[in-house]
Amino acid sequence: MEVTQDSILTLELPYRERAEIRRTTFRGGDGPRMALVSGVHGDELEGLYVCHRLAAWLEEAERENPGMLRGSIELYPALNPVGVDSLQRFVPVFDSDLNRSFPGRADGLLPRRIAAAAMEHLSGADLVVDIHASNIFLREIPQIRINHEFTSTLVPLAERANVDVIWVHGSLTVLEATVAHSLNATGTPCLVVEMGVGMRVTPSFTEQLLIGVLHLAQRLGVIAPDLELEARRHDPILADDNNVSYLNAEQSGLFIPAVDHWRAVGSGQLLGRIVSPHSGDVLSEVRSPTSAVLFTLREYPVVYEGSLMARLVQT
Ligand SMILES: [Zn+2]
Structure with a gap:
């Protein structure tokens, strides 16, 4: 296995x-190519740790089973490096969302140059996994979000990724300037993972996704078919516009969650309370309207009337 580090774009x-924009490539042979991308949003750090864990796994697997890597795995932990360095979601100075800058332009401003360089290097990969980490307000259990146009190619891949939910978005929510849309529309399959919370790392989610990424790599022929992997333990539930519900705050106040296991909640189960910081009053009780997988939960406690507190997919 050959390990190289280089930069796909350097800007003064x-x-x-x-x-x-740095890339690490693990190459074992001429087999298929898989890429992990993270840090498109500079405040989302979960994917950086997934890159570390995958690199560590590859190094150990190569020691124990030399030759197990048949193709190559590329890691792009920080596609928005100035954002990651300065803890800013958008591309600093330009204040623009890198994930609305694709497919980019090589002679454009920084965000578009990054997008163009990423497209150039990621195009043609057998699979790209773009890892996002929500924002500082909401915590997400490991899930894959798919644009309905690409359901037939991406859902069978996503089913092997050891995530809890696959959310297929309808046409109204399609965002065309994302890295995933630009790659999928030009024939390079790209899965978008959302997990965890902004500015944090959730090691249990990292390990869960790592197992999924390894199973995908094996499925694609990037790693040897006979290499024994840790079993997948999560079978995703399929979510779409018909079975997802949103719980929004009825009152402003402090949201205090009441669930510790949130994969399966019962109808009427208490999910949290909105309390007053000025008195002992409980302003509102938040209950699940249905038996569901609670896949999004408010992390940032201050809520305003209408703030999103939870998303559920009916089971
Ligand atoms: Zn993001």
Whole structure:
């Protein structure tokens, strides 16, 4: 196994600093190519840790089973490096969302240049996994989000990814300027993972997704078919516009969650309370309207009337 590190884009910054988009490539042979992308949003760090864990897994697997890597695995832990360095969601200075800048332009401003370089290097991969980590307000259990246009190619892959939910979005929510849409529309399959919470790392989710990524790599022929992997323990439930419900705050206040196991909640189960910081009053009780998988839960406690507290998919 050959390990190389390089930069897919280097840009001089005004004060003699340089922005570099770094890539690590693990190459075992001429077999298929898989890429992990994260840090498109600079405040989402879960994917950076997945990259670390996958790199560590590959190094150990190669020691124990030399030659197990048949193709190559590329890691792009921080596609928005200045954002990750400065803890900003968007591309700093330009204040633009990198995930609304695709497919980009090689002669454009920084966000579009990053997008163009990413497209150039990711295109043609057998699979790209783009890992997002929600934002600081909401925590997500490991899930894959798929644009309905690409259901037939992506759902069979997503089913092997050891996630809890696959959410197929309808046409109204399609965002065309994302890395995933740009890749999928040009024939490179790209799965979008959402998990965890912004500015944090959730190791149990990392390990869950790592197992899924390894199963996908084996399925694609990137790693040897006879290599024994840890079993997948999560079978995803399929969500779409018909079975997803949103719980929004009826009152402003502090949202205090009441669930610790949130994969299966019962109809009427208490999910949390909105309380007053000024008195002992419980302003509102938040209950599940149905038997469901609670896949999004409010992490940031302050809510306003209408703030999203939870998303559920009916089981
Ligand atoms: Zn994101």
